Amino acid sequence: MNRAQIQQNLQAILKNMPADWLNLTTHRLDIYEESLAKTQFLEHFKNLVESGKVNLEGLKQLPTAYDYIRLGHPLSSVLEWAIAELNNLPFDQVISFSSKTAPILAVLRKNLFLHKKTQIVYSEDISDFFGAELIREVYGYEFELLKASSNESLPDYEGSRIFVSSANSFDQPKLSFSIDFAVSIHGDLGSVIQVIGAKNASYISEIQHVRRRETIAMTPANCFTALEYLAGNSSSPESPSRDPKTKDSVLESIANITGTDSKPLVASSGLSIQYAIMMGLVHDAMEKHPGKEIKFIVPPNCYGGTNDQARRVAACLDQVEIVDLPVDAGNNMNQSLERILGELAQKDAIPYIIAEIPTNPRVEVPDLQRLKQVLSASRQTENGETAIEPVFILDQTFCPNVQFLPEGETLSVIPAISYASGSKFPSGGECTAGYCVANLKAENLMDKIALHLALCDNEATAQQYEILARQLPSMNQRIQDAYVNTRDFVNFIQDQLPSAKINFVSEELAERGFTPSVFSLDLPTKGDTEEEREAYKRALNLKLINKMITEIPDESKFCVSYGQLKGCYWTVPATSTQGTTKEGDKDYIVRASVSHNIDLERHKEVFKDFAEKL
Known part of the structure; x- marks a missing residue:
């Protein structure tokens, strides 16, 4: 396909694309096959293009591309297809990023494990976004820089050669030397990496996984801008810069909601901010406690992205290790923490705790007074010295309205950082941007976190700030209204199906501000053996979900999100949010999330019919 044909097709796609391609942040699991993901989307897409029938209905029928916006989405897939076509590359060898730095870091990470050298060749200065010294010292990556x-x-290089350019072009650079990867920087849009040659194809999944866990793909809005340029509809691919007033409005809203005084940080996603927190704390520990072991204490069944990212960080650094923190399904967070902190104190290790409150997916809240005591207890090393104080990193995405950090609150007794995924309540599902804040004891850590947020080029985009500025002021009211609907629905399910076990907060916890709009449902089962009972329950989970999304298609979705602006989302955590969690720690139960705007009576009616037919 020549350039003119590509432009013609892109013009038709941009004119006819579904509105959801720009606005949707989460995939529908009922039309999503993770093992096929982008391949399946692009195969159907290419058939559509070749048939000459690029219209709204045809584009609507395409299978879901990737998951969320972190790993990719329809517009990033179309952008990568177009660039691949222009450069005669297989379509999976072009990968877009919202970050300028991340594609380079992805190759460096892969080569760390391969014990392979990397040479980064650049034609224009890259020091404004590539912090070479920090990347060597903190991330442990080795590389050569050559202008x-x-x-x-240039002579051939024994290792991987990356060429970085800032030209306003998506064409493969014409060079007098051989390269393995071409990274083109496109200002505030992000970047694109082209994997050159079949010999480097083994890097593709690793590069995509960095995009999934430590950053995000180029956003839909920015992909649209890039596609407009490629289609010949605009003269240059430029994205609007961040408006300082909009950003200040977002920071003020976050500070008010969390009750904190330190300046918040806003990232391109929840996992982007978590990565900045982890690397910032690792950096701080290296400076303040050189040579000491760093331990991240993480629940083994928490959100799969948190779990996976934490283990990915530990895999890269010899002094970092993950310690499992059992918190759910009969395990007590406080007892587990007390035991682990005591053991780590003896070893004089640096303890960093990452935990969700309420927990996911069983929506449990520990005894907060006891948690306060456990965290504030003074501990001794084996030599009788005072042990290093833990830092608590709280994922409060389920209840971002609860103030944990101000003086006198649960996490005020030790250094603590709270963060939330913006794709949930903060944006109402309209963007992925996440944020973090610190209490007074952790305020000194925020500079390091900000440093690594900037190093990875993971700050929220201009459009993400605009969405948060619009949605954050109404967040707490939406949380309250959604909780009222959820409590109503939970009570109804208990009446209709008393044999089911429902995991949800108590009325007492709700009065104290814990008002999530998500609950999990352990449906009744039957069978002569444990295997039969488990198989029956798993089939029943899907039967319920399929009934809800089929009979209420405008509101009920098979999706992993919550905090949405409309309807009800259903999922099975073991097959979605816990995708990378160890099999024995997965939860094969139904998780439902209810919005503030829902036809609750219709949902009750359909659930009642389901229960009566069991």
């Missing part, structure tokens, strides 16, 4: 023009003659 060279495109027409210089």
Whole structure:
């Protein structure tokens, strides 16, 4: 396909694309096959293009591309297809990023494990976004830097050679030397990496996984801008810069909601901010406690992205290790923490705790007074010295309205950082941006976190700030209204199906401000053996979900999100949010999330019919 044909097709796609391609942040699991993901989308898409029938209905029928916006989405897939076509590359060898730095870090990470050298060749100065010294010292990546023009003659390199350019072009650079990866920087839009040659195809999944866990794909809005340029509809691919007033409005809203005084940080996603927190704390520990072991204490069944990212960080650094924190399904967070903190104190290790309150997916809240005591207790090392104080990193995405950090509250007794995924309540599902805040004891850590947020180029985009500025002021009211609907629905389910076990907060916890709009449902089962009972329950989970999304298609979705602006989302955590969690720690139960705007009576009616037919 030549450039003119590509432009013609892109013009038709941009004119006819579904509105959800720009506005949707979460996939529908009923039309999503993770093992096929982008491949399946693009195969159907290419058939559509070749048939000459690029219209709204045809584009609507395409299977879901990737998951969320972190790993990819329809517009990033179309952008990558177009760039691949222009450069005669297989479509999976082009990968877009919202971050300028992340694609380079992805290759460096892969080569760390391969014990392979990397040379980064650049034609224009990259020091404004590539912090070479920090990347070597904190991330443990090794590489050579070489400035060279495109027409210089360089000898072949024994290792991976990355060429970085800032030209306003999506064409593969014309060079007088061989390369393995071409990274093109596109200002505030992000970047694109082209994997050159079949010999480097093994890097593709690793590069995509960095995009999934430590950053995000180029956002739909920015992909749209890039596609407009490629289609010939605009003269340059430029994204609007961040408006300082909009950003200040977002920071003020976050500070008010969390009751904190330190300046919040806003990232391109919840996992982007978590990565900045982890690397910032690792950096701080290296400076303040050189040579000491760093332990991240993480629940083994928490959100799969948290679990996976924490273990990915530990895999790269010899002094970092993950310690499992059992918190759910009969395990007590406080007892587990007390035991682990005591053991780590003896070893004089640095303890960093990552935990969700309420827990996911069983929506449990520990005894907060006891948690306060456990965290504030003074501990001794084996040599009788005072142990290093823990830092608590709280994922409060389920209840971002609860103030944990102000003086006198649960987490005020030790250094603590709270963060939330913006794709949930903060944006109402309209963008992925996440944020974090610190209490007074952790305020000194925020500079390091900000440093690594900038190093990875993971700050929220201009559009993400605009969405948060619009949605954050109404967040707490939406949380309250959604909780009222959820409590109503939970009570109804208990009446209709008393044999089911429902995991939800108590009325007492709700009065104290814990008002999530998500609950999990352990449906009744039957069978002569444990295997039969488990198989029956798993089939029943899907039967319920399929009934809800089929009979209420405008509101009920098979999706992993919550905090949405309309309807009800259903999922099975073991097959979605816990995708990378160890099999024995997965939860094969139904998780439902209810919004503030829902036809609750219709949902009750359909659930009642389901219960009566059991």
